[in-house]
Amino acid sequence: MDARLLKMEAARAALAHVEAGMVIGIGTGSTAEEFIRLLAAAVADGMPVTGVPTSERTAIMCRELGIPLTTLDDVPHLAMTVDGADEVDTQLRLIKGGGGALLREKIVAAASDSMIVIADETKLVDRLGRFPLPIEVNRFGLAATQMAVLKASEKLGLSGRIVLRMAEGTPFLTDGGHYILDASFGLIHDPRALSDALHAIPGVVEHGMFLDFADVAIIAGKSGVKTIKPTR
Numbered sequence: 001m002d003a004r005l006l007k008m009e010a011a012r013a014a015l016a017h018v019e020a021g022m023v024i025g026i027g028t029g030s031t032a033e034e035f036i037r038l039l040a041a042a043v044a045d046g047m048p049v050t051g052v053p054t055s056e057r058t059a060i061m062c063r064e065l066g067i068p069l070t071t072l073d074d075v076p077h078l079a080m081t082v083d084g085a086d087e088v089d090t091q092l093r094l095i096k097g098g099g100g101a102l103l104r105e106k107i108v109a110a111a112s113d114s115m116i117v118i119a120d121e122t123k124l125v126d127r128l129g130r131f132p133l134p135i136e137v138n139r140f141g142l143a144a145t146q147m148a149v150l151k152a153s154e155k156l157g158l159s160g161r162i163v164l165r166m167a168e169g170t171p172f173l174t175d176g177g178h179y180i181l182d183a184s185f186g187l188i189h190d191p192r193a194l195s196d197a198l199h200a201i202p203g204v205v206e207h208g209m210f211l212d213f214a215d216v217a218i219i220a221g222k223s224g225v226k227t228i229k230p231t232r
């Protein structure tokens, strides 16, 4: 089965959690886009649902497909959010931000009663860190922030390349107008310690580890769709 079909299967299972009248967070990325297509079909069939998009890219797609949208300013508390991930570990800790939307994704997930993660089985890992960790940083003082991230990670015994994300020859800009550093630390033994260390750096806006966010992961694989809940 190809990856797209698996993403569709996970998205289909997530749609079963959506109830009429809900306001839900809508994630970013190719898996979230499968969910958006299915949600749009449900809306076209008369299902009353409103979405809060986690990126401009998602907002554009939702508008094109006729999904009503609102913002956290109008609806600050959501029933749930459905989003993809770059990595999901056995405790449902995530790495997100491959698509550059980690800040809005985290804000929307934090405003939601529950976060449903949808992914194909290639995203499942024993330990986070194979996927480079996206770190959203303020443009001001980039080199100083990059050095501070390096020092903080070295203190935790992590090493690896930290590179500025580029897009078509210029630095990638997030929807919030920030840069992204992609940090290839390798396996992250203590995600909480790294999270705290990154949050202590003033130039770091947010990082892509989602710890204690996901309530359910719907993982589609060759042998079917399974639902994982955290052991915490």
Ligand SMILES: O=C(CO)[C@H](O)[C@H](O)COP(=O)(O)O
Residues within 6 Å of the ligand: 027, 028, 029, 030, 031, 032, 083, 084, 085, 086, 095, 096, 097, 098, 099, 100, 101, 102, 105
């Ligand atoms: O975090 C994200 C965007 O910021 C995405 O959810 C993540 O990159 C997974 O994307 P895809 O479903 O395309 O593999």
